[in-house]
Amino acid sequence: MPDALKVAPADRTGEPSVRVPHRAMWEFDAYLSQQRIRVGYTYGSADVTVCFRYSDHQTAQKLLDGWVARRDAGPFANPG
Numbered sequence: 001m002p003d004a005l006k007v008a009p010a011d012r013t014g015e016p017s018v019r020v021p022h023r024a025m026w027e028f029d030a031y032l033s034q035q036r037i038r039v040g041y042t043y044g045s046a047d048v049t050v051c052f053r054y055s056d057h058q059t060a061q062k063l064l065d066g067w068v069a070r071r072d073a074g075p076f077a078n079p080g
Contacts, residue, residue, distance in 0.1 A: 005068060007052070007061040015040070015051040016060040022047060024071075031067045 007016045020028050025048045032039055032050075040051040052060035 005064055007057055007064055009057060011051075013051065015053055016055065016057040017049050017051045018060070018064055019044075019047045019049050027071065028067055031070065032063070035063060035066075037063060 005018055005020070007018045010016050028050065037055065038053045040053055042049040042051070052063070055063070
């Protein structure tokens with residue numbers, strides 16, 4: 001997985017998004033569910049585009065950074 005995932009600016013729908021590799025999707029989905037964040041998914045051949053509904057770019061990037069930090073902390077990290 002890329003070391004630095006970045007949220008793309010809002011697209012024509014007005015929603016910021018990020019492309020996440022398939023192998024990390026379920027973990028990311030579980031994290032977003034715990035945060036009670038509403039998202040939409042578009043499935044591609046190599047990755048999934050996650051659109052952050054009702055979130056601005058800064059909030060979406062903060063959520064993504066939180067997930068990356070938690071993932072990098074390892075399996076015994078405190079869920080917070």
